[in-house]
Amino acid sequence: MAEKILAKDKLEGFLGALRQSHEVFAPAMVEGKVAWAPVEGAEGLLWEFANSEMSPKDFFFPQTECMMRFVNKADDPQGMIMQAEPLLNKQRALLNIRPCDAKAFQVLDLIFIQDEMTNDIYWRDKREKTVLIGLACNDPCPTCFCTSVNCGPHHETGLDLLLVDLGDKFLVKVLTDKGEALTKDLPAAGAEEAKAASALKAKAEAQITAKVGMDKVNAAEVMPLYELPLWDRVMENCLNCGTCTFCCPTCHCFDIQDETSGEAGRRVRNWDYCMSWLFTMHGTGHNPRGAKKDRVRQRFMHKFKYIPMKRGGEIGCVGCGRCVQLCPVNIDVRAVVNQMNG
Amino acid sequence: MRNTYIPYPVRIKQTRVETEDKQLKSFQLEFINDADAEAFKYAPGQFAELSVSGYGEIPIGIASSPTEGKDLLFTVNKVGVVSSRLHDMKAGDVMGVRGPLGNSYPLKAAEGKxxxxxxxxxxxxxxxxxxxxxxxxxxxxxxxxxxxxxxxxxxxxxxxxxxxxxxxxxxxxxxxxxxxxxxxxxxxxxxxxxxxxxxxxxxxxxxxxxxxxxxxxxxxxxxxxxxxxxxxxxxxxxLENRMKCGIGICGRCNVGPHYVCKDGPVFTKAQLDKLPREY
Missing domain, CATH: 3.40.50.80 (Nucleotide-binding domain of ferredoxin-NADP reductase (FNR) module)
Known part of the structure; x- marks a missing residue:
């Protein structure tokens, strides 16, 4: 793996070249919040920020996405037959994505792309056409716990390039062929620079003091965890509002709905959430997760037990801490998992 | 790379009211394209998403047997938006079928039994x-x-x-x-x-x-x-559960770690004994 140097006074040129071939997005200050926005140049880019309030998952899994269209006309020979929506017609780059978000998408790849039948073309197309240029966290938040869940502030998995801010320059870790193609003109990093980046990594990791234990959760069977008394307590606070699921970079549940307007018809998918009673309700009215407790438990069990069981130990959480920050009733996922593990 | 969300277009060949309460109706469907009929290789126990453009999709068990030819048979209970619309459709109408989905009954393993x-x-x-x-x-x-x-x-x-x-x-x-x-x-x-x-x-x-x-x-x-x-x-x-994607992604039909749509719908009692009864 090559390590290169991008001087900050060369950033404008790097971005210019990148923008020739890619539509570039990065976190920016938008109406007082950190949110993803198109990049026109180096000016306005953020280099010290916690993370975007919402994860960038909608670049791959939009909140609403048209999957297919049809002519809503039964007497038209082509009518009522679904035609796939065209795929992405451009290459994109997400600049300054945090390592936790990149890791989240690598976990989601395991779910969206499994085999010939479970091969989500909408997800896969956008993943293949998007390059991820990460920005290592040198100053993690108090809510971060990435180091407990197979991730970290300088984690590289899922990224094409990782930038480490060294002050007047970036150390650029080249992680994939896609990343290599974008950095072939950059000079190689020296030993001193590599050492400085390593020191920043160690410091950032040490700064993350919140710890989540998973060993007993991993060793346990499903039913003992499912029947833990803690769900009665967590359930009491939860409003089933779904905020945690929308801000989460790994929450990926969706609904599929048809829409028509005159002769135009389409089938769309929308973010959905396991906190909704309708999510699981049968046509007959029977509901396998009819009680609030069932739904609250599902979210934690899915991320910390079911996904690891099915996906070779990968966890459905990357420790970004967004749900800890945004939950209106202060449910802290770290405390819940530690109780599951207790 | 096939888009497994796009239904195969089919035409309703025949419908039949099955029960005295008229809640159950059977639909014999023929594929509009021969290649789709070829691609739709199924085994007893599998299901498909029946697609009615403008209304949505419903997961329904396949009632026909692959030994009966290319047409598919589904018997649908009228309960919601899609099934109610389907019950109003007639021979000649165009709809869609997506599948086959899920596993099947373990008939190969049951040989000799x-x-x-x-x-x-x-x-x-x-x-x-x-x-x-x-x-x-x-x-x-x-x-x-x-x-x-x-x-x-x-x-x-x-x-x-x-x-x-x-x-x-x-x-x-x-x-x-x-x-x-x-x-x-x-x-x-x-x-x-x-x-x-x-x-x-x-x-x-x-x-x-x-x-x-x-x-x-x-x-x-x-x-x-x-x-x-x-x-x-x-x-x-x-088992049956509410489903949307039918291919193990969208998150609603799980029983413990298993998706009814992809890992099921067929499970042994030995498997289910170790799982929550969320079905």
């Missing part, structure tokens, strides 16, 4: 597929005794009556069809499925049981099998 099929109400659909497949001359010789136990509330609520009568007449299977209460003109069995199962008393030796029915029937039939000495890995059940 006796097979006991227990069906309640309209859950008999994929078990019709199974019976037609098993009784096909190419398959019948690979299996021992075949016992088919099926119950519905009234004679008018029984599906596929001509067919199970012909299975009975053929001598190829032991057919026990029951209704809940005495009814005029009915000279067959009377009683609930669990009771009839106890009376028929299928032996567990070298056998598997395929059970599909409403939760209440499954709840009371399981202990009957337990009492007769059946082991949890001999009892195979088909």
């Amino acid at each position: 006796n097979i006991v099929i227990v069906a309640g109400g309209f859950a008999v659909t994929t078990l019709r597929s199974t019976m037609i497949w098993l009784l096909d001359p190419a398959n019948r010789k690979k299996y021992g005794e075949i016992t088919f136990i099926y119950g519905a509330r009234t004679p008018g609520m029984l599906l596929y009556t001509e067919e199970w009568k012909s299975w009975q007449a053929s001598g190829q299977a032991n057919v026990h069809v029951t209704i809940d209460r005495e009814a005029p003109g009915w000279d067959g069995l009377v009683g609930f499925v669990p009771t009839v199962t106890g009376e028929v008393a299928p032996k567990p030796d070298n056998a598997i049981a395929l059970i599909c029915g409403p939760p209440i029937m499954i709840k009371f039939t399981q202990p009957v099998f337990d009492k007769m000495g059946w082991q949890p890995d001999q009892i195979v059940m088909s």
Whole structure:
């Protein structure tokens, strides 16, 4: 793996070249919040920020996405037959994505792309056409716990390039062929620079003091965890509002709905959430997760037990801490998992 | 890379009201494109998403058997937006089918064994597929005794009556069809499925049981099998849950770590005994 140097006074040129071939997005200050926005140049880019309030998952899994269209006309020979929506017609780059978000998408790849039948073309197309240029966290938040869940502030998995801010320059870790193609003109990093980046990594990791234990959760069977008394307590606070699921970079549940307007018809998918009673309700009215407790438990069990069981130990959480920050009733996922593990 | 969300276009060839309450209607569907019919290779126990443009999709068990040719048969209970619209559609109308989805009954592993099929109400659909497949001359010789136990509330609520009568007449299977209460003109069995199962008393030796029915029937039939000495890995059940994607992604049909749409709908009782009853 090559390590290169991008001087900050060369950033404008790097971005210019990148923008020739890619539509570039990065976190920016938008109406007082950190949110993803198109990049026109180096000016306005953020280099010290916690993370975007919402994860960038909608670049791959939009909140609403048209999957297919049809002519809503039964007497038209082509009518009522679904035609796939065209795929992405451009290459994109997400600049300054945090390592936790990149890791989240690598976990989601395991779910969206499994085999010939479970091969989500909408997800896969956008993943293949998007390059991820990460920005290592040198100053993690108090809510971060990435180091407990197979991730970290300088984690590289899922990224094409990782930038480490060294002050007047970036150390650029080249992680994939896609990343290599974008950095072939950059000079190689020296030993001193590599050492400085390593020191920043160690410091950032040490700064993350919140710890989540998973060993007993991993060793346990499903039913003992499912029947833990803690769900009665967590359930009491939860409003089933779904905020945690929308801000989460790994929450990926969706609904599929048809829409028509005159002769135009389409089938769309929308973010959905396991906190909704309708999510699981049968046509007959029977509901396998009819009680609030069932739904609250599902979210934690899915991320910390079911996904690891099915996906070779990968966890459905990357420790970004967004749900800890945004939950209106202060449910802290770290405390819940530690109780599951207790 | 195939887009597995796009339904194959099909045309409704024939519809048939199946039950006296008119809640259940069968649809025979023919593929519009031959290549799609070729691609749709299924086994008994699998299901498909029936797509009605403008209304949505519903997951329905495939009632036809691949031994019957290229057309597909589905029997649909009218409960929601899509199924209600479907019930209003007629021969010639265009709709879609996406699949085949899910696993199937373990018929390959059951070769050389006796097979006991227990069906309640309209859950008999994929078990019709199974019976037609098993009784096909190419398959019948690979299996021992075949016992088919099926119950519905009234004679008018029984599906596929001509067919199970012909299975009975053929001598190829032991057919026990029951209704809940005495009814005029009915000279067959009377009683609930669990009771009839106890009376028929299928032996567990070298056998598997395929059970599909409403939760209440499954709840009371399981202990009957337990009492007769059946082991949890001999009892195979088909589940249903609300579904959207049908391919193990969208997140709503899981029972513990398993998605009913992809890892199921067919599970053994041994598997289900270790999982939450979220179905």
